[in-house]
Amino acid sequence: MEMLETPLSKPSEGSAGITGYWRTFKPVINKSKCVKCLLCWIYCPEGTVIRINDSVDINYMYCKGCGICANECPTKAIDMVLEEEI
């Protein structure tokens, strides 16, 4: 008898599609103001603040533009910019 394949989900980024499309505002990091405290990295609910050693970047493919990183940055190094303006 033929067995039905078990419908197992596979771990993958983008389980809701390209969530970067959800954004209205886009976080833009001003590297000269960044003091590498990594607070944006630890607080991002999406894991879309990419940490390379102690510096940070944004994964725009999945960043939802929630604005937490900008709100928590102690030196105001992250601006939330309206998508169309970019």
Place this chain on the structure above:
Amino acid sequence: MSLKIKDLPIEDYWLSGNPSCPGCPASLGLRLLMKTLGPKTIVVIPACCSTIIQGAYPKTSANFPILNIAFAASAAAASGIVEALELKGRSNVNVVVWAGDGGTVDIGLQALSGAAERNENIVYVCYDNEAYMNTGIQRSGATPYGAWTTTTITGKKEHKKNLPLIMAAHGIPYVATASISYPIDFITKLKKASKIYGMKYIHLHSPCPTGWRFPSSKTIEIGRLAVLTGTWVLYEVENGIFKLNPPSNVLIDRNKRKPVRSYIKIQGRFSHLTEKNIDELQRYIDRQWETYLKLLSIGKIY
């Protein structure tokens, strides 16, 4: 030595691009949970937002095993997993329950209480967004006094159920409160809990932008205000010894606590409150603190 953000692993097991709302505390909580405990962890999740935000077939945002289980059953299911692992001689796997406040404070309470009484080897984390969010913001036992929900349209009449103290009354080895706004404190508590044998309970305060009616950028700020106003208190009960954690430990002095108004004024769910309502909330907070100060003076409470 205390943990530093720089020392935390870069690796995430909770993946980007999941269906959580922007600014979601459950998504951040799962990310921190798994960053801390690592992939040798089995997570049991009852019906809640965290079920949905795993994503839809054929993808899942969880790069770790999850047992999704009926609402009332998470602590019982986790107990079964612990027994099975013990029979197989596998002692290096964390068994965790990750449940909402509805699934903990109300619907999962009897299974949780039973598992606590049996001192099952589980880390139980309740992420408390103070209502049944996944089904559209209905009040739970964890919803605070005055809060609007779709089932308390003029504001909830009762105060929040104090589940961490109810768990402490079980005499389990470890009970802690935590907040999504204090990740190092939460991670330190998770690490400690994972090394203790028996039942561990962590109650994680989790402001939800969708249900509490605030902008998605304010999740962390509002959680911090909950702590700084003394509305949410960070503490541990380790082997019966009650201890306040920073910054709550400096808020023993009532004058150091911000007024509750500064916490509620930026949340839409409290926008209808009258002065009388706000006074009642403040009185409740002050009463809770009297209880904590008594526990502190007793030291070992069980």
